[in-house]
Amino acid sequence: MAVRIPVRIVVLVLVVPLRLGWDALVVSGAFLRRALRPLGRALDRFGVQVLVPVARAVVLLAEGLATACWWLLRTLLYRPWVLLWRYLVVPVAVHGVATPAAWLYRTLLAPLGRGLARGTAWAYTRLLTPLGRGTGALLRAVLVRPWIALWRYVAVPVAAGTYRWVLTPVGHGLTRLARSAGKVLGTAFVLLDRGLPLLARGVGRLLRVLLVTPAVFLYRAVLTPLGRFLAVIGRELVDALAVAWRVAGHVSLAVGRVLRLLAHHLIGRPAAWFYRGVCTPVGHLVRDALWRPARQAAAEAGRAVSAALAAARATVSAARRDARRALFGGPREPEPVPGVPGRARNLGGAASRQTVPGAAAESEITP
Template identity: 75%
Template structure:
């Protein structure tokens, strides 16, 4: 609400700014307050939906991770197993019908027939007949080339040179070249000089024409500057610039008005929200709290004391009685089972006491005899050998 404090002092505002500011702010405030109210309502609805749908989304994510994902993996594994089995079956069937028969045919029929029926005779024919025949033909051809074709070719080459090459070479060297040299010196060179002179004259004429066009362009430029540029500069300097400044002031004030109106609308929406909250608390919250304290709590205590506790106590006692009945039934069944076992196979053997070896208690030789075992007289502990 307060202007920002900067190092530069605030510039003085004109009458246009003061005249535009208040109406613009009033209009913007009237337009922005409903928008801010709607925006705050949308934000509140978004927060409510986020709080509502976030647990739902987490529950759905947990359901997907805990239920759908294992089911999907199980289905995928089952489908993979079925696909693997089907593929193995199809591959085996395909190999049985199309691969293994042709493989056996190739390995045990075609290859032996080709090796022993075709390749071996062909190798024998090549080694015995074709190779000697080829060597003989090669030697005959080499002799014919060296003795007949080479001399004949050299003679034919000399004849062709004498008939086709040497006359044309002499014609080019002693007829065409002198004539072409004379034509170049006597005809083409003067003609080129004349064309050069004509080109220079045409260039000078074009230069003069270019100067005239330049002068004409300068005149047209001056005319355009006077008739077009000067009015445009006047329009920009004395019309568009003031209008732009006015629009800039209006835009700046409009932006400031939007900021202020947005803040005021925030205060208004906050006050409206607090009023609605207090109204909801007085109309709904307090009656509900009073109903809970005055009605639900006594009824709940009554139900707890009069119904729930006796019912729980009765249930506990019934459970204990059932447990005792089950324990007595188990004991009865165990006793009946033991009696039946004794009746069928006899009772268990009871341990019999083993009688001890009678003797006298030991005592030191020099000490007085002292009875330690009832019914047995004490005897000296000294050996008869030591005593003797």
């Protein structure tokens, strides 16, 4: 208890600001998530509905341009060279170069080659083969046989005598020397085998007195009580952290509620009153006094401009019809059929009804 209460007080003082900061970060993250999620969805829809079709259109345009460029290059550069090679270079090379070359080969080069081959075979059989055999026999007699005799009658006896009279006695002496050295080393190993255990026992007792006994005393008398004390402190510290975290959560919740109430009374309610009492009447006044009259005036101005443009177009059309009539004359009048007045009158009425409006206006104006 003497350790638990101070530790919990200290941990609570240290943990409360951390918990408040953590809760503030959590609330900020939730606010940002709620605020940025619609923006992300809008960007997603914009990318899917605008950027992706634009990218596809750009890709299709690039593919079309690449295909057109490839077709153009193939048509302008590749096909002419292929046709030139196929129908000009190859026939000229075959009929202009290959045929004379074949005739030259059959007429001159083939007989000359056969004559050279026969002469070469005769020279090889009659000249080079006897010359080579004589040269081989001479080289064997001059170079090979003296070395064989030197090896057989000089090198082999000398090597045999050296092995028998020099190397064999030296080897026997070295063998006896190795046996003697082995006996001496065996004796030394036996002595070491008997002396090393005694030396190891002495060193072990010395190490036990100087190192093991102080280490055991230090572990039992110092480290064990210190570890138990630190274990108790650690458990109490962990429990204090858990309790302080829960208490800090309640404190953070209370602080959040207070801040929310303060924000509601200091910012939300004045803002709502300002919106309802000031912005809404001002907006209605602006809408009724300025926006609607301005929109109506703009609509009337647009209608007046449209009427003026329509009158101008009608005037220009009438001027064009008058100019065409002055240059090319009016429409041709139908001739009445003799003997049938009513029919002529009806045909005339139908013809007058089929004329263009300009002609009708001219007939009404002309006396």
